[in-house]
Amino acid sequence: MMDDRFDDLLRDSAREYNDPPETPREELWQRIVASREGEKAAPKEKTEKLERLRVLPFRRLPAIRPLSWAAGIAAVLALGIGLGRMTVHQPATVATTAAAPASAAATRVSGVAYRVATTEHLSQSEAFLTLFRASVGKPGNERLASATARQLLATNRLLLDSPAASDARTKLLLQDLELVLAEIAQLSPEPRSRDLQLITDGMEQGGVLSRLRTAVPAGTSATQGAL
C-alpha cells in the first residue's frame, strides 16, 4: 500500500527529471543537413580530383597546386623521419622492458631503465600525435599513421604491464594514450572527417598532448629531430 503510494509519488516527481525544453527543430535540421552534405561532398571531391588527374596530360601534372604537393611531400617526409627515429630506438625500448625483471641485480637499475624507456616512448608519442594532429584534413597519410600508432601501441602496452606503470600519474597517461593510439591504429585508409574529428576531440578533451608535453622533460622531444 505504502509502496503503491510511494510509486505514484515517484512517477509524479520523476516526470520533471531532466525536463526537456522545446526542441530546437530548425537549428537541428540545419546541423543535420550540413553534416550530411559534408559527408557527401568529401568522397565526391576526392573522386573529382582523381578524375581531373586522370584526364590531364602528364606534362601538366607538376603545375597542379605546387604548394599542396610540396606540403604533402613535406608532411610525408616529416612522418617518415619520425617513424625512422622511432624504429631505430624501439628495439632498445622493447629489450629494456622485457629484460628488466630478469634478475635481482637488474631490479636496482630497472627503475632508471623504465623511466628512460617511458620518457623515450612518451617523447615519440608526443611527436607522432603532434604530426598526426597537424596532418588531419590532409588525406594520404592515414595508412602510415595507423601503422605507426600500432607500433607505439605495442610499446605502450608493454610499459603499462611493466613497473613503469606503478606511478599512478604515468599509468593514467599511458591508459589515455592507449585509447588515442588504438583509435588511430583502427583508422580506415579513407577515414571520414568525423572519425578524425572524434580522435582529435578525444585528444583535446583528455588533454593527452599537453600532458605528454608536461611528462616529457625539456630537450628530449623527438620532434626536435623530426621537424
Add this chain to the structure above:
Amino acid sequence: MVSGGSPDATIWRPCVSEVRFSRTTYAPEPVEERELISRVLAGDPSAERALYDAHVDRVFRLAYRMAGDMDKAQDYTQETFIRAFSRLQTFRGDAALSTWLGSIAISVTLNGLRKVRRRNEREVGLDDFTPAGPTRQEADPDLKTRLNQAIDGLPEGYRAVFIMHDVEGYTHEEIGATLGVHPGTSKAQLFRARARLRETLADFAKD
C-alpha cells in the same frame, strides 16, 4: 500508462507526461509512413524533412531525458537522424519507424554517455577529485533533488527503462522493441529500478 494492449501501440504514441501534439495531427499512419519512406529513399528532400518533423520531438525528448544536457541532446539527436537517413534502406518495416528510430536514438545516446563517463572517470582519477554526490545528497533533503540523483545513479539498463516508461510513457512493448529485449525483461527492469529508487529514498518512503 498501461503497457501494451491498444492496437496502435506499435505505431506513434505521444508521451503521457507532456502531450503537446494530438495523435491525429502528429502520428504518421502506416501507409503514409511507407510512402514517406519510399519518397525519402527516392531522394525527395521534402519527404526527408517531413520524416524529421514527425519524429524529432520524440527523439530529442528521449535524448534530453537521458543526457540532461542541451548540447549532448542535440548531438545525439543529430547523430540519430544522420544514421537513420543513411540506413533507411535497411529498415524492413517489421516495427514502426518510430520504434526503429528510438532504437537508434537509445543506442547513440547510451554510447555517447558511456564515452563521456569514461572520460570523466579518467579525469576524476587524474585530479584525485572526490565526487560530491553523497555529500550533496545528505545536504539537500528535497525529494526532487534526491530523486534526480537516485535516477542518475541507477544502472544504465534500469535507468533507460525507468525513463522510457515512468517518465516518457512508453509501453513495455515499445521499450522491448526499442531496446531489443522481451517486454517481460522491460517489466522486470522497471520493477528493479523502482525498488532501487525506493531503497535509495527509504527515508522519504517512510514519511
